[in-house]
Amino acid sequence: MAKIMTTFPLKERHLKLIMELGQLEVKVFPNIKEASPYLKSTEILLTYGEDLTPEILSEATNLKWIQVISAGLDKMPFAYLKTRPDILITNARGMHGGPMAEFTIGAILLLARKNVEILENQKKHLWDRSIRVEEIAGATLGIVGVGSIGQTIAKRAKAFDMRVLGLNTDGRPVDGVDVMYARSGLHDLLSQSDYVVVVTPLTHATRDMFGQAEFRVMKPSAYFINIGRGELVQEEALLKALHEKWIRGALLDVFREEPLPPESPLWDAPNCVIIPHLSGRSPKYIERAMEIFRHNLSVYLRKQGEFMNVINVHKGY
Numbered sequence: 001m002a003k004i005m006t007t008f009p010l011k012e013r014h015l016k017l018i019m020e021l022g023q024l025e026v027k028v029f030p031n032i033k034e035a036s037p038y039l040k041s042t043e044i045l046l047t048y049g050e051d052l053t054p055e056i057l058s059e060a061t062n063l064k065w066i067q068v069i070s071a072g073l074d075k076m077p078f079a080y081l082k083t084r085p086d087i088l089i090t091n092a093r094g095m096h097g098g099p100m101a102e103f104t105i106g107a108i109l110l111l112a113r114k115n116v117e118i119l120e121n122q123k124k125h126l127w128d129r130s131i132r133v134e135e136i137a138g139a140t141l142g143i144v145g146v147g148s149i150g151q152t153i154a155k156r157a158k159a160f161d162m163r164v165l166g167l168n169t170d171g172r173p174v175d176g177v178d179v180m181y182a183r184s185g186l187h188d189l190l191s192q193s194d195y196v197v198v199v200t201p202l203t204h205a206t207r208d209m210f211g212q213a214e215f216r217v218m219k220p221s222a223y224f225i226n227i228g229r230g231e232l233v234q235e236e237a238l239l240k241a242l243h244e245k246w247i248r249g250a251l252l253d254v255f256r257e258e259p260l261p262p263e264s265p266l267w268d269a270p271n272c273v274i275i276p277h278l279s280g281r282s283p284k285y286i287e288r289a290m291e292i293f294r295h296n297l298s299v300y301l302r303k304q305g306e307f308m309n310v311i312n313v314h315k316g317y
Contacts, residue, residue, distance in 0.1 A: 001025050002301065003062075005039075006046040007032045008069075014290050021294065022301050032056060039063075044300070046293065049073055049091070054080035063087055067296060069289040071096050071149070071280070073316060074202040074229055081313045089311040090296055095288035096280040097152035100199065100227055103279040105156045107251045108195050111223050112136050116273060137161040142193030144186070145200025145228060146174050153197060165189045167200075187217045195223050202229035203316045210234060215241035223249050227279040230255035235266065242269045253279045 004018070004026045018026060027042075029035035032051040035042075039060040049068035054077050057063070063084075068076070068091040081087060110116065112134040121128050141157045143150045146166035154164045154176040164177050167189050171182035181189050186209070190196060196218065200206050210224075210233040218224070224247055226233055235256060241247050249271030257264075258277060266272060282288075292308050299305040311317060 002043050003027075003041055004044040004046065005029065005035055005042040007035050007051055008046070008048060010046075011286075014286065017290060017294060018297065021297055044297070050075045052077055057081070057084070065090070065296075065300060067293050068092065068311075069286075069293065072202075072229070073311065074231070076316075078313050078316055085313075088307070089313065090292075090307055090309045091311055092289045092292050093309040094148040095285070095292065096282075097149045099282040100149050100279045101152040101156045103253070104153050104197050104199075104225065104227065105160065107197075107225050107273075108136055108141070108157075108223075110273070111195070111249065111251060112139075136195075138163070139194040140165060140192055142189045142196045143167065143177070144189070144196065144198045146177060146180065147199070147201070150174075150199050151176060153199065165193060186214065190214060190218045190222075193222055194219065195225060197225040198228045198232055200228050200232065201317045202231050207231050208234050210237065212237045212240065215246050218247050220245060220247065222247050223251065225251045225253075227253045230258070239265055239269055242272055249273070251275065253277055 001023045004024055006028050009030050010028045015026060015028065018024065027038055036056065036059065039056065041062060042060055043062055044065045044067065045060065045063060046067050046069060048070050049072065057077065057080060064086065065088040068089070071091055071093045073091060081089065114131050114133050117131055137160060140163040142165045143153055144167050146154065146168045150166060151174055154166060154174070157164050158176055165179050165181065166174055166177035167181045167183065167186060168174070169183060171180050171185065173180055198210070208231070215237055238250065242250060251273040252266065253275040254277055255266070260266065260274065267274060296307050299307050
């Protein structure tokens, strides 16, 4: 009998769907602290991936598989996990595609149609028809990190007749993207883009990838949108870019420190829209995560088929 443990609350209906797959023992805990006494006997662990440390995992001597129910893996202890090659790691990559693509298109429209300025005028009871709005048809969107989410963003952008540029590790072609670049082509992508959306995973190779050089090569009329991870961006460089008008503006959903401290200068930076990490939110989040887990659990129990979203611990994704 496989022993499964979660370190987050799980509703009864989701638990029933898991139990349908076979003879299972499932323990549900609200957090890792309460789950700790049962780690040693746990075979399968469901987690958001933010609560694991080498010390905790060293107690899980029978652990065979970790299913992370989010896409982000930047808080996973990969250095330790490299010493445990017997542990399979999978995540919920792909489930955020729809919500984050909708968020991105909404962000682009908000910026292009000057909706922030219009709402500020409403608060002042100010009727101002001199606001210069823009169209996004024909504009160029640069997607930094064309994985499953980036490809869905590209598909939505094409519906608005945007030109789409993309960047991945090796520049391999992606359906729906007009031109793809390898990482070495980042500046070429940035220099052509009217909107830059960052959705690349956070790894040792991508940490701090946006600094002064990257913002200086962007168009002065361009907008910067970050829905990836805050650590991808050097905040001092972004602040300088905004204050000195190297770029037109930014919309940020992720930050190096979350919640964003009240004293952060980003709150008052010119032409900067702050969003409290909502781009991936959806009322269907857990349902989609459980679909991935049920598929993988079926493969695990029956030893037939292929696991979804297997993670390479050496790459971190």
